[in-house]
Amino acid sequence: AYRVLTGDRTRLPQDSWAYEMLKSKFPEQCKIHLSTEQNDALKKFKPPPIEDIEMHHLEQLILSQGNQIAHGFDHLRHEHLKKLIGWGNSTAGSLEYEFRSLYKYIILRLMNGNIPLEVRPLYTDTEAFAAPKSATDIRPLGKINLDRKIAAALLLKLNRKEILHAFAGIQYGCDPKGTEKIIHSARLGMEKHPEYDLFAPDA
Secondary structure, three states, rough: HHHHHHOOOOOOOOOOHHHHHHHHHHOOOOOOOOOHHHHHHHHHOOOOOOOOOOHHHHHHHHOOOOOOOOOOOOOOOOOHHHHHOOOOHHOOOOOHHHHHHHHHHHHHHHOOOOOOOOOOOHOOOOOOEEEEEEEEEEEEEOOOOOHHHHHHHHHHHHOOHHHHHHOOOOOOOOOOOHHHHHHHHHHHHHHHHOOOOOOOOOO
């Protein structure tokens, strides 16, 4: 409790050294080296729009989010959104109904990538910060705003079956107990084929 009150002393100070280290981790903006065919293919790529989401799915997802999670640059937390969304129809008043309707409209636009240019940076930018990695290095991490988290979580929920099917057998990160599957699969492979080379990239 004392550490919570006084702050985490293991947190890396976000000073000029951390800022310069962060800059070194991000490449400079460069020209996009795509062929004409690739550019045309990107312009033509238009996934079917998501016409609507059921309100109870949005409510359940919001109310199931964890508390005391670091906020993004919008400074909104799940606790704030839970209060605004209300706790079910039995406790909702006119303001809660209006907020739900407007918030659902915003989330649907985010899910479809239909974001006005005037507010696009609010939903596409990331607040980068430096986390400790070693005495001479940092780990670059980023925080996004709450609306983007909710839209992404809904997209994952809607497309979960297709994602699991597409990566079945080759990507266990989305599976329940996926970490255990990765460990056991790697260990089994090493036992059956000790002559194989092992390549374990850090994702």
